[in-house]
Amino acid sequence: MSAGTDHKLFLGARLKRMRRDRGLTQTAMAADLGVSPSYLNHIERNQRPVSAQLLLRLAATYDVDLRRLGQEGPTGEAALSEVFADPLFQGLAVPRHELLHLVDEAPGAAEALLRLYSAFADQRDRARAAVIEGEPSAGGPSPADWVRDHIQSRANHFPALDALGEAVHASLDPTVTGDGFAVLARNRLATRHNLAVRVMPAEVMVEWTRRFDPHRRRLLLSETLSHASRAFAIAYQLALAEHDGELNALAEAARPPDDTSRALLKVSLTNTLAAAILMPYAPFQRMAEATGYDIARLERRFAVSFEQVAHRLTTLSRPTARGVPFFLIRIDQAGNVSKRYASGAFPFARFGGGCPRWRLHDAFATPGRIVTQIIETPDGGRWFTLARTVERQGYDGAGEHHGLAIGLGCELRDAHRLACARGLDLTSPEVTLIGPACRLCHRHPCAERAAPPVDRALTVDDWSKSVSPWPFASA
Known part of the structure; x- marks a missing residue:
C-alpha cells in the first residue's frame, strides 16, 4: 500500500451527520461545496475519500475545525x-x-x-x-452525567457566553485586570444592582462558601475562600444579576430531562460566564499564545487560580482564535474524578478510573509543583500532560487536609507551543505506556495492575510468577 493510500480519509458518517445537523439535503450541501450530489453521495457512503480540497471548502463554508473532524466524538x-x-x-x-x-x-x-x-x-x-x-x-x-455529556458535546465551548463575558468586562474597564477588576465588579453590584458583598467568618457560614441573601440583597462569602475564589464568586453573582435571562434560555435550549439537570446546567453555564468575565476570551487567548500557555503568568495577569486558568484553557475554540485543544481532569487522592472537560479529544475512560502509571497521581507527593509526562494510550495516541495539586475551595487550614490534583494535557503534536515543554525532547521514543481502568486495559505485563481485564482469561500456573499479579491470555 502506498503512502498516499495510507493517508486517505473516509469520513462519510461524520460528513452525513454534520449535514443533517445543519438541516441540509445532499443537493444543498453539494451546491455549497461546489461538487455534484452524486460525488457527495459516494463520499457519505465511504466509496470515495475526502480530498484535501474538499476539507478546505468544508472549513471555509461551515466553519469546521479540521482538527476535530477526523477525531472520534463523545461516542468513540x-x-x-x-x-x-x-x-x-x-x-x-x-x-x-x-x-x-x-x-x-x-x-x-x-x-x-x-x-x-x-x-x-x-x-x-x-x-x-x-x-x-x-x-x-x-x-x-444522573443529572451530573447528563450535564457533563451536554457540555462535552459542545466541546466545552459556548460562544454566546464568551461574547457576553467580553462585553461585561469591557463595560467595567477593559484596561483593568487582576484584583482591581474584582473591585470594579463589586462596585458594579453595589451601584447598579443594590447588592452588597460581605466576607463572613467560617463559623457563621458553616458549610457554605458562597451564599446570596435576596431579602437583604447581600452576597455572603466565607473567609476561607482565597482572593481568586472570592473574585470568581463576585463574577458569578454579576453574571446572574445581568444575564439571568440569557442563562435560562441557554439551559432551556439544551432540553434537559428534569428540573435538577436544568438547575445544574444553569450553574455550569453561569460558571462559564463568570470565567469569561474574569478572563475575557480575546486578551486571555492572546496572552496564552504569547507566553506559551504559561499558567503562572496567566494566574498573575488575571488574578485567578491555577484551576481557573486550567479550566479556561479547555474552552478556547473560537474559530478565528483557537487555542491548544486541552483536556482537563480533576481527581482526589482516592482517584475519584470530579471534573472532566476537553476542547478536543479526551484519551481516558469515561466510566472507569485512571491509570496508576500516569503521573497525575504522583502530584500528591509534590504538592504545588508541576510534574510533566509524555504518555501513550493503547490506540497509539501520544499526549503531553502536566499535573499539579490544588487546594479544595473553602479549606480553612484546620484539621486533616485532602487536596485535589489537576491534570491538563494536549496531543503531543501541540506540545511545542507550551512553555513547560521547552527543553524537553518531544521526539524521544521513551514514553510512558498507560491504559484506561485496569479492568479495561490489555497492556501486559504491568506491575501496577490492580485487576484483570474482564474480557481476557487468566493464565495462572504454579510454575512461574509474572511481575503482574494478574497474568492473562493475549486474546
Missing part, C-alpha cells in the same frame, strides 16, 4: 469498548471492527447505546447504594 471506539467490557456483556466478545463500524456508520445509534448504558450504570449504582442504606432504589439518569 474507546467509550464503546468500555461499555462492552462490563460483565453484563460477558461472552459476547464484540470484535473491534464491529465497534468501529458502529461508530463510523451509525454514530446516532452508538450515542444512543452509550446513553442507555450510562443510565443503566447509574441506576445500578443507585440500587447498590440503596441496598447498603436499606432504602428503596431510585431510577432515572
Whole structure:
C-alpha cells in the first residue's frame, strides 16, 4: 500500500451527520461545496475519500475545525469498548471492527447505546447504594452525567457566553485586570444592582462558601475562600444579576430531562460566564499564545487560580482564535474524578478510573509543583500532560487536609507551543505506556495492575510468577 493510500480519509458518517445537523439535503450541501450530489453521495457512503480540497471548502463554508473532524466524538471506539467490557456483556466478545463500524456508520445509534448504558450504570449504582442504606432504589439518569455529556458535546465551548463575558468586562474597564477588576465588579453590584458583598467568618457560614441573601440583597462569602475564589464568586453573582435571562434560555435550549439537570446546567453555564468575565476570551487567548500557555503568568495577569486558568484553557475554540485543544481532569487522592472537560479529544475512560502509571497521581507527593509526562494510550495516541495539586475551595487550614490534583494535557503534536515543554525532547521514543481502568486495559505485563481485564482469561500456573499479579491470555 502506498503512502498516499495510507493517508486517505473516509469520513462519510461524520460528513452525513454534520449535514443533517445543519438541516441540509445532499443537493444543498453539494451546491455549497461546489461538487455534484452524486460525488457527495459516494463520499457519505465511504466509496470515495475526502480530498484535501474538499476539507478546505468544508472549513471555509461551515466553519469546521479540521482538527476535530477526523477525531472520534463523545461516542468513540474507546467509550464503546468500555461499555462492552462490563460483565453484563460477558461472552459476547464484540470484535473491534464491529465497534468501529458502529461508530463510523451509525454514530446516532452508538450515542444512543452509550446513553442507555450510562443510565443503566447509574441506576445500578443507585440500587447498590440503596441496598447498603436499606432504602428503596431510585431510577432515572444522573443529572451530573447528563450535564457533563451536554457540555462535552459542545466541546466545552459556548460562544454566546464568551461574547457576553467580553462585553461585561469591557463595560467595567477593559484596561483593568487582576484584583482591581474584582473591585470594579463589586462596585458594579453595589451601584447598579443594590447588592452588597460581605466576607463572613467560617463559623457563621458553616458549610457554605458562597451564599446570596435576596431579602437583604447581600452576597455572603466565607473567609476561607482565597482572593481568586472570592473574585470568581463576585463574577458569578454579576453574571446572574445581568444575564439571568440569557442563562435560562441557554439551559432551556439544551432540553434537559428534569428540573435538577436544568438547575445544574444553569450553574455550569453561569460558571462559564463568570470565567469569561474574569478572563475575557480575546486578551486571555492572546496572552496564552504569547507566553506559551504559561499558567503562572496567566494566574498573575488575571488574578485567578491555577484551576481557573486550567479550566479556561479547555474552552478556547473560537474559530478565528483557537487555542491548544486541552483536556482537563480533576481527581482526589482516592482517584475519584470530579471534573472532566476537553476542547478536543479526551484519551481516558469515561466510566472507569485512571491509570496508576500516569503521573497525575504522583502530584500528591509534590504538592504545588508541576510534574510533566509524555504518555501513550493503547490506540497509539501520544499526549503531553502536566499535573499539579490544588487546594479544595473553602479549606480553612484546620484539621486533616485532602487536596485535589489537576491534570491538563494536549496531543503531543501541540506540545511545542507550551512553555513547560521547552527543553524537553518531544521526539524521544521513551514514553510512558498507560491504559484506561485496569479492568479495561490489555497492556501486559504491568506491575501496577490492580485487576484483570474482564474480557481476557487468566493464565495462572504454579510454575512461574509474572511481575503482574494478574497474568492473562493475549486474546
